[in-house]
Amino acid sequence: MMAAFTGSPPPRRKNQPPSRQAALSPPPRRAGRLANSKPASRLPTPAHIVDQSPFIKEDVTVGSMDIDEDTLQPTERGLRQDTIFAKSEEMLVTFYGHLPTEVKHVLRNADFFRDVYVGDVDAGTGFALVATPQACFVWQHTQELSGVPTCYIFPCPADPSQAAPLHAFVPYGSSCEPGLILASPSGELWFWNNIGVGLAGGEQYSKILLELESNEIVSSLTRLDPQTFVVSTSLGRLFRLTLTTSGGRYHLTSRIFSRPQSSLSLSRFLPSLWSSPTLQVEVGNIAAVALGTKSTLGTDIWALVESRVQRWNIAAEGWEEFALQEDIAAVIQPAIQSTLRSPSKYLDLELLDLAVDSSGSLLVLTSHGDTGGHEEMSYSSTPRRIYIVAQISMSSGILQVDKLINVPYQSTFRASEAPMHPQLRLMLGGAILVVQFGDAIAICSRDNDYQDRIELKSSTDRTLGVCVVEAQGCLLVLTALTIMKVTVDFDQVRKFDAEHGRSILIKSIMTQAILYGSYSEVCPEKLTEDSLMSGAALLSSAILQSDSTVVRSNNDLTVQLNSRKEKISFLIKFINENGVLSKMSQRSRQRLATDAEKLYAAQQLWLRLNETLQRGRPYDILSEAVYGYMNQVGEGQHADLMRAFFRLRVADIGRLLPHVRDSTRRLLGESPTNIPNILSEANGIVLTILNSAFEYRDYNASVYGVGLPFVKPWTSKPEVINVVLELFDVTTTYLQSIGESSDEHSSREPNSQLPDLASALFASVHERMSWLQSATGREVPGTDREIAALADQFQQLRPEILNTLNKYGFAARAFELTEKYRDFRSLAALCNKDIVYPLDQNPHASKMGEYIQRFGEEFTDELYQWYIEHGELRTLFSQGERHEDYLDKYLTKNNRPFVSWIQDLEKERFHSAAETLLAESENAGDLAAKELILSIGKLTHLAHMQEDTAVDESMLDAFHDGLDFVSVHEALTEELKSALASVRDRQSLDRQIETILQQKASAIVDKKVLPLVFKQLVRSLLQGKALSVEDVADALSMKDNDTTISDYATALHLLARADKLPEARRQAAFRSVWLRIYTHDNWDVIKETSGVSDAQLNDRFRSTALVAALSATLPKRHQPEGYILSPSQALAVPSLAELSSRWPGMSPEQIEALREDYQEESDLLAGYDLSEAFGRAREVVLDEMMWGRAP
DSSP states (O other): OOOBOOOOOOOOGGGOOOOHHHHTSOOOOBOOOOTTOOOOBSSOOGGGOGGGOTTOOOOOOOSSOOOOTTTHHHHHHTOOTTOEEEEOSSEEEEEEEOOOHHHHHHHTTOOTTTSOOEEEEOTTTSEEEEEOSSEEEEEETTOOOSSOOOEEEEEOOOOTTOOOOEEEEEOOOTTSOOEEEEEOTTSEEEEESOGGGGGGTSOOOEEEEOOOOTTOOEEEEEEEETTEEEEEETTSOEEEEEEEEETTEEEEEEEEOOOOOOTTOGGGTOHHHHOOOOOOOOOOOEEEEEEEEEETTEEEEEEEETTEEEEEEEETTSOEEEEEEEEOHHHHHHHHHTTSSSOOSOOOOEEEEEEEOTTSOEEEEEEEEOOSOOTTOOOOSSOOEEEEEEEEEEETTEEEEEEEEEEEEEEOOOTTSOOOOOEEEEEGGGTEEEEEOSSEEEEEESSSSOEEEEEEOOTTOOEEEEEEETTTTEEEEEESSOEEEEEEOHHHHHTOOHHHHHHHHHHHHHHHHHHSTTSEEEOOSSOOHHHHHHHHHHHHHHHHTTOTTTSOOOSOHHHHHHHHHHHHHHHHHHHHHTTOGGGSOHHHHHHHHHHHHHHHHHHHHHHHHHHHHHHTOOOHHHHHHHHHHHHHTTOTTOSSHHHHHHHHOGGGGGGGHHHHHHHHHHHHHHOGGGHHHHHHHHHHHHHHHHHHHHHHHHHHHHHHTOOSSOSSOGGGOHHHHHHHHHHHHHHHHHHHHHTOOTTTTTTSTTGGGHHHHHHHHHHHHHHHHHHHHSTTGGGSTTHHHHHHHHHHHHHHHHHHHHHHHHHTTOHHHHHHHHHHTTOHHHHHHHHTSSOOSSGGGOTTHHHHHHHHHHHTHHHHHHHHHHHHHTTOHHHHTTSOGGGHHHHHHHHHHSOOHHHHHHHHHHTTOHHHHHHHHHHHHHHOOBHHHHHHHHHHHHHHHHHHHHHOTTOOTHHHHHHHHHHHHHHHHHHHHHHHHGGGTTOOSOOOHHHHHHHHHHHHOGGGTTSSSHHHHHHHHHHHHHTTBOOOHHHHHHHHHHSOOSSOTTHHHHHHHHHHTOTTSOHHHHHHHHHHHHHHHHHSSOHHHHHOOTTOOHHHHHHHHHTSHHHHHHHHHTTOSOOOTTSSOOHHHHTOOOOHHHHHHHOTTSOHHHHHHHHHHHHHHHHHHHHHOOHHHHHHHHHHHHHHHHHTOOO
């Protein structure tokens, strides 16, 4: 040991802990924080209460060791030399030694926030001590004892401040017990030659009084070598203590540091020529003293004086020389500020401790206020102190900062934070830095990014002393409960890789937490999200695979599975308590949750198997499934495949389900008489696995902080859904075969498993759909196709499944499923499964009322839709007043005009009802219904006109036009039916149509397709259907109009009012009618003048369909385009596209033939050359109109 430092001095005054009153109820302890995370409560938040889960039944003590009086001895007897508190690849923390009984008694109820306790563990002498203001307790920590060590007790020099003394052991060699020096802050030093006198009360000691100023106190006591010690003070003075012998006894002398000059030195005579200005020692509190380099000329020591450092040389001749004084804070502060994202003018820098490494560089422990500028730190409103070690060297007489090393610790001055002044220690010549805090030991490498922290979790514990044992590469840590040994593997530290090492480190941290309890934990301060997620995943996977480094081997698989479950539960508890869950991605959290739920499902399956074995029931399906799976994955070499699966392959428990299905198929085929037992076992296996997973996931979702849906959830893969569906179908088939229904035997298996299978199926399908419809799921190729297929499949299956449950006495479970998944369509169907009308006789009427109260429009919309689809309008409108608002909202959101007009009439909204009826009449396919709708609509509009005399009468005209259109239908139908009057035999509809064609449409009988068109129109009329305007115009113009020549004009009038008909189609219809008007008469006969008088010739001309059509159209004010066409305009034949649009049901060949029919009619018109006849007819009609005579 190069130097032995004093124990833990009090914290600086501005960082003193809260008052005793505030400390009575301290906040929860902070977990070991990772990656500069903000402090997290030791107790989980309300959203993350892990230890209250029925599925996570661990009971892990958060404290280090319970040292209550009643349990002190049993607890300590459990600690052996091989007891491990923490472990990682780089570090091992083990039990080292017990504290003496007297020390335990003093510290048992110690209040470290009110009283002062200091301690030290010295590797050079092999002794340790704990001191209070009244007594000092010393014992040999290297003593090979299985029990409690012997304790030496010494009185302490009294001090007015009631502070504990500073202390130092005086080594005499390995064969002799050391001496002891205790120094009070007021400057009184007591020295014991040998600690052996402590067995007799320690009253034999020598005393020295330092000559201190009135306001000066001792700040440190440092051993430079076995015979030399240095005392520092608050006014910047240093005293040298020297050990001398006299009369066979050791004596201690003291004197203040001096700076003598040689009497032969020329500088005494010529100071102004050759000597440099004398350095002036500045006054200030000396926070720390460190031993520097040694040479033949003497030994350097460094003192940390507030913001400055001083270097003194202790010469071999026995005097001291003041060699250097620099303001080191002025060098460190800009170096720290340069690393901040937003440099702060006020850094609140404090220099805490210093040490000198083997190369002579200074290492200064600093702290500064949290400015919010540090990278990789999460910030809160809680004030913090950030700790950094600055490595400083001197070049050309100038101090410079070579490196800044972050210390993995942040002080927040909480009531639970043990107060002490942090101290710096060096290992391996300074390659490893060790910083002692009141509740933690921070360890970091100077040459790479390795950082760990040992944190004491118990609120009754604190660190009292730390010493480095270089020969063993370890630390000894004295706490208020025990002494720990921290062994550092320097080779592993050197090999630490920041990219991959942190993942391994995190795994080690979590491993030690779940293996070695919570006495201490190692937490790196700089933690990346990737390393946290990777480390957690590695450990979780290791637990699932029963990795021997994590899980102890145990043939009792029940105990082993429970132990694994507790470990994997403690893993997420550890993450939550350290406040780093927010650093993990959703995918990573879901990975941990999935591992945990699989392990829980495996545990429940094993318990079921054990229960089956105890009852002596067969387990052929599970055994065969495990056998098949283990051989499939190359694990068939195990003697006990069942236990091997539960030890090693729990992660693949979902892949066991298809093997369960295959085994079930085989056994059902081989043993048809044993179907109940086979289905009972198969259903039980599948349900145990899936239901356990679902239950665990639902209960612990907040613990893991997972958001739904899961990414590719294993419980809803297509093969899992197919397995559950097949078992449901097979079980249903079995129930059908035995004829059981209603509540008969519903408590037996497999009967009683039917609703559970349905529930699992609903859950899996719903989960699968949620995943597929998520943003992440839609990125997978083929997702849209699978969504459509699954939605269509389940839409068909859902009512079948619910009906099956209802049939076999599980109606309540059917209702539960529809409620849980908010399947209101199925819920409406279930509510009307029995009696629908009258409503008061429906057994589910009250339940429907409850659903309306709970779900509102979500339920009523589907209920009304069900009524409409099933023609239950009477039930729909018998709901009563409470449904009126819901029905209005439903009709507003959904276009249901055939229903909404009734509601409008009920509420006397006559205008809205009339508009709806008018629009609905246009779509009415039945002629009688069309007439009824128009009639009701007209009456409704008249009622509206009575309320509002300023109403536009255009709607009334529309109703009149609609009723006129119905009249045209009726007249046309009656005319066509007249052809059947002479038929005496009863004819089929087809025969009637043929008779009408022959007698009423002789002009088109010899055409190719026009007869088919006419027969189709006649069929619709005879069936009472309402035709479109185009259809009626075609029917009126294609039939023989010898006695009904005015029907041509009727067709034109109908087309003129057909504003909603596409214009191209309307023009084509106009041309067709005019073409038939022109070809109605034999113009060759009309034009024949031989032997005909002028009067006869004029009578022929005036009786043509052309004159009749012009007489009806020319007087009209509204003459849309195409209403009157000349022969040349009517010659145009419809294109194939126009004909296909007009007759969408015809084949291309029929369309082509139909166009030929039109072309034939056009050619006939062209052969007549009626251009002069059209002009003459127009003149005749206009002349008659002028003179008011009929043509």
